[in-house]
Amino acid sequence: MLHFLKQFKIVQLYLTYILVFACISCTIGQIIAFPLKYISPRLFYVLNDKLCYCYFCLIPYAVENWGGYTIRVYGKDGIYQTFEKSRNKNMLVVMNHTGEVDWMIGWSLIERVGLLGVVKTMIKDSVKYVPVFGWSFYFSDYIFVKRSAQTDLPLIKKACDVYKKYPYNFLMTIFPEGTRFTREKHSESLAFACKRDLPQYKHHLLPRAKGLYTLVCMMKNNDNSEFFYDVEFAYRGKEATTLGILSGDAGMCDVNMRLIPLRDIPLEEKAFSEWLYQLFREKDELMEYHLKHGCFPGMHLQADQGYWRSKLALFWSLVSTLPILSLLYCLISSEQWIIVAFLIGLVPIASWMFKQLIHLTESKHGSSYGLNNKKV
Template identity: 35%
Template sequence: MCCCLLNFGSEGTLLLSQQIMDIVGFLKSQFICHLLICYIFIVSGLIINFIQLLTLILWPINKQLFRRINCRLAYCISSQMVMLLEWWSGTDCTLYTDPESYHKYGKENAIVILNHNFEIDFLCGWNFCERFGVLGSSKVLAKKELSYMPIIGWMWYFLEIVFCKRKWEEDRKTVMQKLLNLRDYPENFWFLIHCEGTRFTEQKHEISMQVAEAKGLPKLKYHLLPRTKGFAVTVQCLRNVVSAVYDSTLNFRNNENPTLLGVLNGKKYHADLYVRRIPLEEVPEDEQECSNWLHKLYQEKDAFQEEYYRTGTYPAVPIVPPRRPWTLLNWLFWALLLLYPLFKLLINMINSGSSLTLASFAFVIVMASVGVRWMIGVTEINKGSTYGNNDNKQKQE
């Protein structure tokens, strides 16, 4: 009888746990939750952008203090996105790497080469940075248009992010100057770069391989032809400051194609990230040799991708870096700070009974929903950059 009671109690606990999980999953998929998350992100982001603007007075007085403060302010924004991946959707990330290299991550400056195949690969790159404590100081090579985008674009401006117009003749001088400015950066940083220049699609891949054939370069099966000039200049400007290149290849198990909307709905994914640490001394200094080195690297990345599709794993030791609590604590701080006045305002509006007030509130909700959909649409592959398509075909370097 005791065994029966024990089994019944165990089954009851499991059933209750499953019911709770179902309720939580249902709540995560509700649009009102998405609106609240986006409200917290937008309002807190604009507040932080304003504080960043005020820090400009520090630049001529103490540039390094300005940089340290803005690293932490930027973390308050970018960590909210990482929180969605780590805590809201519960996405797991397994790192495949050399154990000796693992202990160096986060303790040195590095150039991180990422493949660009998924809608949330940027988010996984940020997650990689967060696990090793360099999220706030992480850098990217981003298109100029993003610098005008409120919150993230403005945050990047104060982080001295390198923006480019994707016209190398115009970009070279600006990019070099921005990179050289990072040589005395006071925090450890990772410089994240998508050498393919744009997200992988079948159409872009076909065009890219036509260019490869015309130039006599080996064709790639799972990547676009890397654009080498930006990488070569990055290495040239950051040599003796950056210790290594982290060649990173991201995939998701079970052939999943994750989306930001899926993350927002609380869908759990499992990412596998293969990282090779390559000392910067192994990257040639000569621009042409550096270009050849990068092309060879992408041939190796293609082989790793092939092996992953065949075996479901990478040729390295799987490690799960510990999830840090700071992303969740930061989000909870902003949620507590911003939701109370919002709910108080809503109660006052309802109590007022004014038709104009209620209509205004309904209009704000509609505009907020449009804003949420627009933010999600920015990451969607079918609405992504046309850079690399036939209509915008440019000579790849």
């Protein structure tokens, strides 16, 4: 019965409504708490952590609990435990970008160790203008980039100056490839690498060193920073999509995690670039191994889902439904049938708009960033 319901657009639209409702509620909390940033910064970031987690956790819930997605993590014994124990340290997590839901899978991993509320990332500049969602990311000190080295590097350096003085721990995630992997972008990446005598990868785009180098320098100069995590995603079967997850199309993603002490990463820029290229050679080998064996090397690691994930999903479902039921009751009681009919008529329109919005996020409609670039 549940699987049957998942196929209806109205159900998918309702899930999106719950997420938007939760985001609006928590963003209002962020706005109210914002003055504390200048009075008691640590208290503000503690509150911001909790508020963000309250609706961020709906993403892992949608992926694993609703969508039925299975995430299998591989790596050396104890790496997940180290990840969890280092929650009071600043961390940098580097991920490959193979599809549109990579960030969702990454959030599921981060949520399992209780760090989802403090996650930061680089995100398209246009997102900050998206009502509510963009504001929430702005209050959380996300880095908004325009995908141009000339304009983005000063923004990254400015953000790093903020992070250096952070009174609270954070976890920075980044996709060094800069954009999703597609055949077209891969061909462009190979041509660019060949022209510049740079490494050519079978399963990844050429990584961009400058932004990540700036972040690594900031982390290495921060006494509360210790670890660099490399994460590799590999999907089984068809590519995962946002619409597929909302429809409950179960799938599987294998994840390889590696821990690299920050002290082992070179601080000189040219040496760092060579180190990064070597890291992606190793990531390419990992992906090749997965294609041949259907899994990553190393142990299959276990980690429990976050304790509050399902409870908060239930909470937001109930709280967000009450205004709708209350409105309908008032309209029906007062026999406002025209308004009721109008609201019902909005449902298919909203469903169509929702489908178009999801359609734009699909990988084949991804950013053109990475094509015909002149600089790395």
